[in-house]
Amino acid sequence: MQIKKFPEFCEQVLPDFNKFLNDKLNSEIKQETLRDAMLYSLNAGGKRVRPMLFLAVAYSCGVKLEDLPKYFDIAGAIELIHTYSLIHDDLPEMDDSDYRRGKLANHKKFGVGPAVLAGDGLLTQAFYWIAKSSLVTDKRMASVRILAHNAGPMGMVAGQMTDITMENKKLSEEDLTKLHKQKTADLITAAVTMGAFCANHDSSKNLVKYANSIGLAFQLKDDLNDSDNDEDDNKNTFPNLIGKEATEVKLNDLVKEALNAVLKEEKFDKNLLVSFLDYFRE
Numbered sequence: 001m002q003i004k005k006f007p008e009f010c011e012q013v014l015p016d017f018n019k020f021l022n023d024k025l026n027s028e029i030k031q032e033t034l035r036d037a038m039l040y041s042l043n044a045g046g047k048r049v050r051p052m053l054f055l056a057v058a059y060s061c062g063v064k065l066e067d068l069p070k071y072f073d074i075a076g077a078i079e080l081i082h083t084y085s086l087i088h089d090d091l092p093e094m095d096d097s098d099y100r101r102g103k104l105a106n107h108k109k110f111g112v113g114p115a116v117l118a119g120d121g122l123l124t125q126a127f128y129w130i131a132k133s134s135l136v137t138d139k140r141m142a143s144v145r146i147l148a149h150n151a152g153p154m155g156m157v158a159g160q161m162t163d164i165t166m167e168n169k170k171l172s173e174e175d176l177t178k179l180h181k182q183k184t185a186d187l188i189t190a191a192v193t194m195g196a197f198c199a200n201h202d203s204s205k206n207l208v209k210y211a212n213s214i215g216l217a218f219q220l221k222d223d224l225n226d227s228d229n230d231e232d233d234n235k236n237t238f239p240n241l242i243g244k245e246a247t248e249v250k251l252n253d254l255v256k257e258a259l260n261a262v263l264k265e266e267k268f269d270k271n272l273l274v275s276f277l278d279y280f281r282e
Contacts, residue, residue, distance in 0.1 A: 057195030159183025185215020
């Protein structure tokens with residue numbers, strides 16, 4: 001029976017995917033400190049939203065549940081990229097955060113040098129996993145291209161650079177939207193479009209619109225959740241720029257845009273991606 005709810009899909013798939021991540025890194029990384037630092041952040045309590053979206057899109061395109069493990073290398077690469085970005089974001093030279101998800105940041109646990117190398121290891125291992133995937137060559141090449149484009153200096157890294165170089169300047173709403181499109185939304189867009197391509201489904205403008213909308217919605221939801229935190233008072237956030245009420249309106253509009261976009265998708269089971277939108281209503 002087809003799974004129609006995103007949380008149920010995660011319950012079915014996530015245990016095997018988490019085992020895959022840990023088994024693979026434990027078998028591949030022989031340098032003990034490096035392996036421990038990489039696994040520390042990989043298992044620091046993340047929800048695996050991006051790889052689960054990738055797998056949910058593949059499933060929605062017709063890939064059978066029992067065949068999803070064939071796609072774990074690609075999904076895992078997305079999670080490795082995301083995890084590396086968080087390690088580097090927390091560094092003293094970036095956001096200078098001591099904690100991540102209630103646990104010591106990687107550089108506080110292992111030191112700045114080992115944290116940088118753990119991030120470097122995750123970044124490069126991601127593309128090794130894609131290259132070694134059992135998927136056919138054109139799918140592997142497309143995955144490399146999409147992930148490198150969206151996570152690199154044309155996407156996420158560009159957003160990170162804007163973030164650290166403009167943190168003492170007040171950004172316009174347009175500039176702040178562009179920053180978060182690159183820093184947050186682009187990797188989510190990569191997950192969705194890679195899932196469609198790897199499952200032989202045309203990556204239409206509707207899926208891209210859906211991904212872009214939920215990507216920015218993630219940032220708005222985070223901003224709203226943190227809006228009562230005094231530490232964010234002087235940061236470039238949407239509540240600080242346009243107010244909390246206007247941010248809530250903007251978030252609701254993005255969710256509506258995402259819903260309308262995915263409902264237009266053809267030859268595609270829409271249930272999981274529609275169900276995923278419940279996250280923003282919690």
